[in-house]
Amino acid sequence: MLDINHAIESLDWGKEPEGLYAPIAYALASGGKRIRPTLALIASEMFGGKEEEVLPAALALEVFHNFTLLHDDVMDRASVRRGRPTVHVQWDDNTAILSGDQMLIEAYKLIAKVPSDKVQRTLEMFNEMATGICEGQQYDVDFERRDDVRIEEYMKMIELKTSVLLANALRTGGYIAGANEAQQEALYQYGLHIGLAFQIQDDILDVYGDPKTFGKAIGGDICCNKKTFLLLTALHTADATSQAELNEWLRISDRNEEKIAAVTAIYDRLGVRKAGEQAMEEHTSFALQQLNQLPQNQATDRLRALAEKLATRNK
């Protein structure tokens, strides 16, 4: 399979004005796993598609993903991304806004480059995905201010914010390579559910991960009262005593070590880790079932291995 990093480096941005384009190159050069274009290429390969036909859409998804990170980092006041200063720190907020806008436009320029008879549908799917991600981001913001978020709402939010991009990468790759509608839907559902499993696993690892392999400090979500699968499950399943104890800790922000230990103990008592692992396994299993409806070849095997790897990852 072709080298995605190389393809991204070869993208033909404008040169001038440098203040607009340099931050785009900076944001895209910072690496990341390139999982979205990879999924599009695997889906295309599954149907014997031509790499050069799907590549513009695959790259559009990666450019779009990095656009969302750029604007999200402004909104979240995040100062570091992949080990480097974020664009709004390296330059300023206005640069991050405007260069981000241009990145979104560059993604659409790539969409215009898929085979002519596939442009309209690819564009429609891309728009649907992009709308979902903006909606997911807004729900995430809304949830921070609410204390009555239901688990189903949380699942819907992470589906929109994370999963639809993976799902659409697979669907688009399949579509351009000639997958029929049922096959596109199976690819889409596979992507949705590995995304959900991934996000739940992320919530679990933040509390139960091994600090040596996880790569960031354990308990960050607990410290900042982040509404995760674990916290929402705990709040909704706890008896009156545990609920009161949990709510007490949610009001405390200056005793982090103690808070992490205490909330984790409540989680242990309520068995929310197990509930999370079960939900994760259900989503993984549903994702794997989708693959049975697709052509069986090396590409399908790669998606199967990916789902299994995500389900057992510890970092």
Add this chain to the structure above:
Amino acid sequence: MLDINHAIESLDWGKEPEGLYAPIAYALASGGKRIRPTLALIASEMFGGKEEEVLPAALALEVFHNFTLLHDDVMDRASVRRGRPTVHVQWDDNTAILSGDQMLIEAYKLIAKVPSDKVQRTLEMFNEMATGICEGQQYDVDFERRDDVRIEEYMKMIELKTSVLLANALRTGGYIAGANEAQQEALYQYGLHIGLAFQIQDDILDVYGDPKTFGKAIGGDICCNKKTFLLLTALHTADATSQAELNEWLRISDRNEEKIAAVTAIYDRLGVRKAGEQAMEEHTSFALQQLNQLPQNQATDRLRALAEKLATRNK
């Protein structure tokens, strides 16, 4: 011709999350001249196009224009737009960023709705325009920090920032209605040049307009040292004495009334108003010439009248 305000009100946004969509409805309900969709519809009418075929693209241009205003207002810290608080004031910066992003996506959703065989080219033209506008905005920011801006650079900046949107509205309307390439180009050039004439007239009115009809205070550009056609012409044509005098005033920011009077006197002495009027007339005349290459009908007459009205406007 159909009621554009009504068509905009009828646009089918999402409802939830309200925090994402309410600011979009607010921004689009605030009126404005709707000049861009009007130009697209006139160009379509010139070629006997069907209104329903061009309408999605016409509305996309209006939505896009309002997206740029939303993000520009954040970047410029503008607090009032069309007599109402701007979105980032009414809500907050993050809302303006995210709802602005969604507006850009909504514009692309409308582009996906033009007749299927016209989607790819319409999308390409839209992307080219959107890129030009981001580049123009960046040049505008860059120019604020430079004191060696040449008039040609200024003209290129206003062409990108203002004219390409008008030009593309006309070209797109013509294209969808079946104009050939030479006709599309004539429409585009007409749009570019009425845009340039409009902007130069804006610079002139800011200094020489009648406060009663102009609608805003006279001399605003002079007070903040805005690099306008008049200031750049003055700086580039002044003798050493006038140049020294002008540069002295550019350093002064606390004596506005006196500064306006003094700089206007320098402008009078150097004849920059006349230079501006001449440039404006040249662009208007060039725009009118383009119309001779197009079918002659009511639509062409409307564009002719529009160019003449812009050239003689006093507000």
